[in-house]
Amino acid sequence: MKHKTPLLDQLESGPWPSFVSDLKQEAEVRAKNVNGVNYQIPVDVCEDLLGVLELSFKHKRTHWKHGGIVGVFGYGGGVIGRYCDQPEMFPGVAHFHTMRISQPAGKFYTSKYLKQLCDLWQFRGSGITNMHGSTGDIIWIGTTTPQIEEIFFELTHTLNQDLGGSGSNLRTPSDCIGAARCEYACYDTQNLCHTLTNDYQDELHRPAFPYKFKFKFDGCPNCCVASIARSDMSFIGTWKDDIRLDQKEVKAYVGGEYAPNAGAHSGRDWGKFDIQKEVVALCPTGCMRYEGGKLEINNRECTRCMHCINVMPRALRIGNDRGLSILVGAKAPILDGAQMGSLLVPFVKAEEPYGEIKEVIEAVWDWWMEEGKNRERLGELIKRQGFQKLLEVTNIKPMPQHVKEPRSNPYIFWKEDEVEGGFTGDINEFRKYHQR
Amino acid sequence: MPEVQFAGKTFVTDEDGFIDNYTNWSQDWVQFVKKEEGIDELSAEHQQVITVLREYYEKNGIAPMVRVLSKVTGFKLKHIYELFPSGPGKGACKMAGLPKPTGCV
Numbered sequence: 001m002k003h004k005t006p007l008l009d010q011l012e013s014g015p016w017p018s019f020v021s022d023l024k025q026e027a028e029v030r031a032k033n034v035n036g037v038n039y040q041i042p043v044d045v046c047e048d049l050l051g052v053l054e055l056s057f058k059h060k061r062t063h064w065k066h067g068g069i070v071g072v073f074g075y076g077g078g079v080i081g082r083y084c085d086q087p088e089m090f091p092g093v094a095h096f097h098t099m100r101i102s103q104p105a106g107k108f109y110t111s112k113y114l115k116q117l118c119d120l121w122q123f124r125g126s127g128i129t130n131m132h133g134s135t136g137d138i139i140w141i142g143t144t145t146p147q148i149e150e151i152f153f154e155l156t157h158t159l160n161q162d163l164g165g166s167g168s169n170l171r172t173p174s175d176c177i178g179a180a181r182c183e184y185a186c187y188d189t190q191n192l193c194h195t196l197t198n199d200y201q202d203e204l205h206r207p208a209f210p211y212k213f214k215f216k217f218d219g220c221p222n223c224c225v226a227s228i229a230r231s232d233m234s235f236i237g238t239w240k241d242d243i244r245l246d247q248k249e250v251k252a253y254v255g256g257e258y259a260p261n262a263g264a265h266s267g268r269d270w271g272k273f274d275i276q277k278e279v280v281a282l283c284p285t286g287c288m289r290y291e292g293g294k295l296e297i298n299n300r301e302c303t304r305c306m307h308c309i310n311v312m313p314r315a316l317r318i319g320n321d322r323g324l325s326i327l328v329g330a331k332a333p334i335l336d337g338a339q340m341g342s343l344l345v346p347f348v349k350a351e352e353p354y355g356e357i358k359e360v361i362e363a364v365w366d367w368w369m370e371e372g373k374n375r376e377r378l379g380e381l382i383k384r385q386g387f388q389k390l391l392e393v394t395n396i397k398p399m400p401q402h403v404k405e406p407r408s409n410p411y412i413f414w415k416e417d418e419v420e421g422g423f424t425g426d427i428n429e430f431r432k433y434h435q436r
Numbered sequence: 437m438p439e440v441q442f443a444g445k446t447f448v449t450d451e452d453g454f455i456d457n458y459t460n461w462s463q464d465w466v467q468f469v470k471k472e473e474g475i476d477e478l479s480a481e482h483q484q485v486i487t488v489l490r491e492y493y494e495k496n497g498i499a500p501m502v503r504v505l506s507k508v509t510g511f512k513l514k515h516i517y518e519l520f521p522s523g524p525g526k527g528a529c530k531m532a533g534l535p536k537p538t539g540c541v
């Protein structure tokens with residue numbers, strides 16, 4: 001290797017797959033170049049990356065310069081520019097831009113497709129990736145400015161593949177695997193994710209928003225893609241009718257034939273399955289009963305938390321009248337504190353072409369694009385202008401489900417037309433009855 | 437800092453090709469930047485966007501939000517991309533000599 005990396009070398013021990021070993025392996029592959037690839041960026045990019053990382057370990061500081069503005073013509077985002085602050089020491093990473101590649105919904109791949117991507121990235125990039133970025137994109141880590149258009153051309157012309165989003169726009173949407181491999185999926189998360197990604201390409205590629213905006217799609221309240229915490233607009237599947245209940249299968253759980261939670265806790269002895277203790281008593285609303293070997297659910301009081309279904313997946317199933325809830329405003333702490341999504345639409349059908357869902361999205365955008373301050377997330381606009389305003393612009397009637405609890409302070413605003421006589425009282429009229 | 441020579445002038449830029457200082461901007465800079473930003477002919481509309489950006493920056497010390505740029509120029513975002521293929525940030529702001537956009541880009 002080009003640089004000594006004593007600190008990084010320590011991370012090659014231990015049982016977890018070592019990113020250091022992998023980077024060294026890629027460095028070696030590039031050095032040997034058995035396939036005779038005509039590398040378009042420095043062949044020792046991986047070695048210089050290890051070198052600069054080792055230096056950062058030593059200094060306990062980053063060695064990347066601030067910011068970076070690069071991209072492809074036609075788009076306002078998709079590439080994260082980055083330059084090393086020690087380019088003479090590590091010329092291989094003087095330019096080290098990251099490209100976001102739009103991933104397929106659910107992240108299902110064929111090896112053929114991945115191989116094509118790898119060939120292109122070996123040729124025009126560092127060969128280093130992140131599978132995947134937290135938002136969902138395939139991430140290509142490290143290339144030079146002149147390669148960006150070349151890569152984009154190849155991606156679009158040969159691989160039929162677009163870039164992901166970055167900047168003040170709609171970022172790459174992502175979803176749980178949904179109905180592809182999960183019996184809890186209340187709607188086709190992949191189809192909705194894919195459809196909306198296609199429908200809103202313009203919003204994704206050309207920043208037009210006050211700030212970033214993310215969609216995420218969860219098939220049920222288990223939230224495997226964590227939409228409620230990591231997307232400005234979170235789509236979470238649910239149902240409206242009764243949980244489907246199979247008493248025979250319940251008996252099989254009670255009898256010990258099936259492991260609870262599909263065996264998720266089998267690594268430790270938790271004793272014999274106790275349906276009363278592990279399901280009925282843990283139901284958050286207490287709407288279940290187990291008597292005389294029969295399980296009953298008062299579905300009117302069920303909040304569809306998923307607990308009982310998660311524990312007895314073979315006996316309990318989601319209802320048949322399915323749709324999703326829309327929650328809005330999740331964001332990380334900067335600027336005014338972390339937020340999770342707040343319930344906006346309790347239930348909407350998720351059926352193609354998703355007209356009702358798009359209406360809500362576009363109403364939210366119209367409002368936020370006009371009223372949002374520079375770099376103000378939707379969640380912050382909701383705080384600043386009020387949830388009431390959000391309901392108005394989305395034309396949704398306020399309902400008890402919109403709050404966890406009613407307000408406790410009495411600073412209540414009324415609209416003028418709600419108040420008899422309006423707000424234009426005449427002091428002289430008042431003085432007739434109240435002397436100074 | 438890289439230096440570029442154009443029309444007998446020297447401009448200091450960063451790696452992304454943004455000018456080091458707003459006050460060192462001139463029409464020569466615009467002529468220089470246009471080719472690397474994918475612009476063949478400068479039109480009055482290009483100039484209008486540049487003028488709006490510079491005036492806004494001088495008055496407010498920041499670049500306008502995209503929405504404001506659209507409102508003031510009357511150009512929809514689509515048209516701004518037709519004028520400046522890299523978009524309002526990398527394309528127009530760079531040509532107008534404004535500082536490089538920052539944040540989560």
Ligand code: HEM
Nearest residue numbers: 407408409410411412413414415419423425430433434435
């Ligand atoms: C019918 C009688 C009263 C009415 C209608 C009344 C109404 C109000 C109102 C409208 C406010 C302002 C809330 C705001 O900040 O927007 C207020 C604040 C306050 N009132 Fe009264 N008030 C009454 C009697 C009293 C009395 C008798 C006292 C004390 C002896 C009192 C002490 C206070 C104090 C200390 C505050 C400030 C509370 C705070 O902001 O922390 N009030 N009152």
Ligand code: HEM
Nearest residue numbers: 408409410411412413414423425427430431433434435436
């Ligand atoms: C002619 C007599 C008085 C006048 C004109 C007067 C006027 C005011 C005004 C204009 C405010 C501000 C209200 C607001 O910000 O919303 C206020 C607040 C207040 N006044 Fe008076 N006041 C008078 C007498 C008194 C007396 C006698 C007391 C107590 C014994 C008193 C206690 C307070 C308190 C506690 C507040 C609330 C402060 C707060 O909310 O932060 N005032 N008064």
Ligand code: SF4
Nearest residue numbers: 176182185219220224
């Ligand atoms: S969120 Fe629900 S539907 Fe989606 S994968 Fe997880 S458990 Fe299954």
Ligand code: SF4
Nearest residue numbers: 283302303305306308
């Ligand atoms: S889904 Fe949750 S709330 Fe509904 S019955 Fe099961 S445990 Fe109770």
